[in-house]
Amino acid sequence: MKLFHKPGACSLAPHIVLEELGVSYESEKVDLKTKVTESGADFLTINPKGYVPALQMDNGEVLTECQVILEYLGDLNPSQGLIPASGSSARYQAQAWLNFVATEIHKGFSPFFNPATPQEWKDICLANLERRLAYVESELAGKDYLMGDTFTVADAYLFTVLGWAKHIQLDLAKWANLTAYQARVAQRPAIVSVMKAEGLL
CATH class of the missing domain: 1.20.1050.10 (Glutathione S-transferase Yfyf (Class Pi); Chain A, domain 2)
Structure with missing residues (x-):
């Protein structure tokens, strides 16, 4: 999984949950003014809404909206009670x-x-x-x-x-x-x- 985020923005919440889960993930910063990611990608091709967070799954599917991403992540390991x-x-x-x-x-x-x-x-x-x-x-x-x-x-x-x-x-x-x-x-x-x-x- 890869989380597209801006430091301190609402994307901090799923970033915290990913760390709580202890799962393998990547994170990449997004410049929300230019809509360019840290690696130089056009963020609008990843999330046409143009804002963070966006969670890219291993199969390429992208999930957006903070509270939905949080629910998805919480369900990844029910035993943790997140x-x-x-x-x-x-x-x-x-x-x-x-x-x-x-x-x-x-x-x-x-x-x-x-x-x-x-x-x-x-x-x-x-x-x-x-x-x-x-x-x-x-x-x-x-x-x-x-x-x-x-x-x-x-x-x-x-x-x-x-x-x-x-x-x-x-x-x-x-x-x-x-x-x-x-x-x-x-x-x-x-x-x-x-x-x-x-x-x-």
Whole structure:
């Protein structure tokens, strides 16, 4: 497998999960402005959507969309518990978290990385983002991870997007459960390894 990624982008989440799995994989950086990969390939021929992550399987098939890639990877080795079993109520709860992180938190950060976004809209988006984070704060009470005691692919995704807060001067310190969670997850060996590989540590 080969993961096409941009350091620190949402593609960090599947990169973390690949490392957690301990499977053999390659990773290749993508310049999202030029749409050229590190090896000089036209990224649009790999993913016509033009954004990361993209996961190229050994048979050449390409899978896109972060939360779908995370589910796929989680299913590669069910014994590791990176995602609950398909059809279980826990699986649907994990999917709910993946979708919440994708649509309410990940997309909540997006306007801040667009230089054309008016300040008035940023202010509205910040208020929405803070409400979403306050919800996660309450859900993390008494838990190590989103699903309880077990690290899942949803945690890889949440950890990734929480890392963007510092880029928009959003101080997470007012949410004690969230900051403790972020610090706890950051200590996982797979995350330390990937953060170093992507030049984030």
